[in-house]
Amino acid sequence: MMCRGPKPNIVTYSVLLDGFFKNHKVVQAVEVFHAMQYQGITPDIVVYSILINGMCKAGKIEDARKVFSSISTKGLKPDVKTYNIMIGGLCKEALLDEAEELLLQMEGDGCxxxxxxxxxxxxxxxxxxxxxxxxxxxxxxxxKNFSPDASTMAMLIDDSDYLKMIQNLESRDRKTKS
Structure with a gap:
């Protein structure tokens, strides 16, 4: 990668990895990931999240699954961002049962x-x-005291059944807190 100058670190490799994925260069991104390990730099959860995100966006859900599954064998635990990336990738591919299973696993894993x-x-x-x-x-x-974001609310507003349900839940929630 370099002949002289400062030795690349995990941040350098993370930026390269992310850049290759953003430019749809999946093969080069994977090469950077392997080069990083060859140089003795151990990927952290941020690097794995970038790798999984890039693979999901490239439609390589099987590869993303494999990487996600390998995280625990590396002594790491997925964080909420990593889970969200994987769940989002599964949802994008309409693998809703698997996304729901991962949501349950997430909670079971203490995340x-x-x-x-x-x-x-x-x-x-x-x-x-x-x-x-x-x-x-x-x-x-x-x-759990979370609220739908703006894009979710925009989708919900189109259906009065959802709006009534949310109003009822919020009303009930206010009554139990008072």
Whole structure:
């Protein structure tokens, strides 16, 4: 990679990896990942998140799954961002059962989902028209003191059933807190 000058570090490799993925150069990104390891630099969870995100965006969900599964064998634990990336990739590929399983695994692994996690999954179910699942997830989300983001709300506003349900949940939530 370099003949002289400062030796590349994990940040250098992370930037290169991200840059190659953003420019749709998946093969080069994977080469950078391997070069980093060859140079004795151990990838951290940020690097793995970049790798998984790039693979998901490139439509390489099988590769992303393999990388995600390998994280624990490296002595690392996925953080909420890593889970969100993988769940988003699964949702993008319409692998909703697997995304839901990962959501449960996330909680079981002691990494509670955040509002971003719920918004990713809810938006996917909204696009598929699964009102029952959307309502369950929104109730779960509100019970955990999260709120739908602007894009989720915009999708919900188009359907009065969702709005009524959210108003009822928020009203009930206010009553239990007072």
């Amino acid at each position: 509670p989902p955040n509002d971003v996690t719920y918004n990713i999954v809810i938006q996917t179910f909204l696009k598929r028209g699964d009102k029952h699942k959307v309502m369950i997830l929104i109730e779960e989300m509100i019970n």
